[in-house]
Amino acid sequence: MKGFADRVSTVEEYYFSAKLREVNQMIAEGKPIINLGIGSPDLAPDKLVTEALKNTADNPQAHGYQSYQGIPELRTAISNFYSRAYGVSLDPSKEILPMMGSKEGIMHLSLTFLNPGDEVLVPNPGYPTYTSVCKLVGAKPIYYSIDLEKAGRPNFEEIENQDLSKVKIMWINYPHMPTGAPGSKTLMQELVTFAKKHEIVLLHDNPYSHILTKEPLSILSIPEAKEVALELNSLSKAFNMPGWRVGMLTGREDWISKVLKVKSNMDSGMFLGIQKGAIAALNLGESWFADIESTYQSRRKLVWKLADKLGLTYDEKAAGLFVWCKVPEGKTADQIVDELLYERYIFITPGKIFGSDGNDYVRFSLCMPEFKILEAINRIK
Structure with a gap:
């Protein structure tokens, strides 16, 4: 073996690829982890979407x-x-x-x-x-x-x-x-x-x-x-x-x-x-996006409450699938991430993985049902 390509040494394994192994191990050990770290939508596609997939898969000429x-x-x-x-x-x-x-x-x-x-x-x-x-x-x-x-x-x-x-x-x-x-x-x-x-x-x-x-x-x-x-x-x-x-x-x-x-x-x-x-x-109509908007608005309000409990600050005018929060003085993002994961079994993302300007921030995902976010709030209480 004459060694690997030099490019392999220029990058690390993607953060979530490595971190989720640890989180999944904690789940396997019976820890009740609430995952507010990953931005993978937990909601299902519209039924028309899955029906189109099924109908096509049944066609012998489609493969x-x-x-x-x-x-x-x-x-x-x-x-x-x-x-x-x-x-x-x-x-x-x-x-x-x-x-x-x-x-x-x-x-x-x-x-x-x-x-x-x-x-x-x-x-x-x-x-x-x-x-x-x-x-x-x-x-x-x-x-x-x-x-x-x-x-x-x-x-x-x-x-x-x-x-x-x-x-x-x-x-x-x-x-x-x-x-x-x-x-x-x-x-x-x-x-x-x-x-x-x-x-x-x-x-x-x-x-x-x-x-x-x-x-x-x-x-x-x-x-x-x-x-x-x-x-x-x-x-x-x-x-x-x-x-x-x-x-x-x-x-x-x-x-x-x-x-x-x-x-x-x-x-x-x-x-x-x-x-x-x-x-x-x-081809879905505007009602599809209206429903998504309503769901994520409700979830975001709860994440804001969770952030308030932790003394974090955030911008209510921000858009997208996440809530970006600045940590309070006297604490570090790593402290908050570790305390939540190992003491409250809540997984959130440290801002440092997105660059040096994220060192004093943490990120919450909105890809979790409201009852789970409420449970996270109760764990902080």
């Missing part, structure tokens, strides 16, 4: 390899969804590429755009996969801070003072994970202007736009955005389908075609039943 670009009906459903939800017009045959989840899309995009030595602007705090994939392809992450008082605006003044000559892409994410910063059209216009000025590709990761938001936003709704931006989206959060692994990449045709060259060498198409289920989900 062969599928197109790398997805069936035309799926791309049309995505196009119609973008038109209704964001006011964005997309050509189904050229500007849409279905993907097996947006997380895989982060790898596809990085392999498409980045050479070893290229630099990447990454939000701090931010989704850890941006950094991990950046390192796996030999690029260098350059971290930028965001202003939570200004809807998550990047600190452009700080960024502009750096040498940006090697920066090729910039990851953005609104509503922002983990902080819930909502973003705005004004902010997205500023991002498009910045990207054009410095010839940087904007990659907008957009899975939370229908979770506790006043107005779903797409970067592609901004004039001239298609010149500099691509957008990843997902059915995981908005349609309660995280395990289905259905996402999409949208934007300019020539860039999409280059990503397809990478993707077509990494998978053999998405199971037809999953595609049919995705079509059913994308």
Whole structure:
């Protein structure tokens, strides 16, 4: 054995992959763990979605390899969804590429755009996969801070003072994970202007736009955005389908075609039943999102009560699937996380895993039934 690839040493195992082994071991030992750490929706997809899957699975002709670009009906459903939800017009045959989840899309995009030595602007705090994939392809992450008082605006003044000559892409994410910063059209216009000025590709990761938001936003709704931006989206959060692994990449045709060259060498198409289920989900009406909104609003109010019990502070204007809380002076995030896990059997996420700017924060997920959140509150009492 002559050793492993150097890239393996540049990353650690994903936090939740490792931590959940410990949590699951505690559950196996009989500990009554309440998991408020992971953002995996516990609610079921609409019945029309599962029926579409079942009906397709019963067809003997449905089990062969599928197109790398997805069936035309799926791309049309995505196009119609973008038109209704964001006011964005997309050509189904050229500007849409279905993907097996947006997380895989982060790898596809990085392999498409980045050479070893290229630099990447990454939000701090931010989704850890941006950094991990950046390192796996030999690029260098350059971290930028965001202003939570200004809807998550990047600190452009700080960024502009750096040498940006090697920066090729910039990851953005609104509503922002983990902080819930909502973003705005004004902010997205500023991002498009910045990207054009410095010839940087904007990659907008957009899975939370229908979770506790006043107005779903797409970067592609901004004039001239298609010149500099691509957008990843997902059915995981908005349609309660995280395990289905259905996402999409949208934007300019020539860039999409280059990503397809990478993707077509990494998978053999998405199971037809999953595609049919995705079509059913994308065709759901506004009542679907209204019901989700109501459920998550109720849960969030309870998580706020839990945070109050712990002396944590939070922004009630934040959006998305999480509550981002600052720890009180005199305590550390690690202390709070460990006390809750080992003394109260409540699992939450330390903010440090999202970057250095998260060191004084913890994150709660809303993916837990109300009675469980109430139980957590009672354990604090």
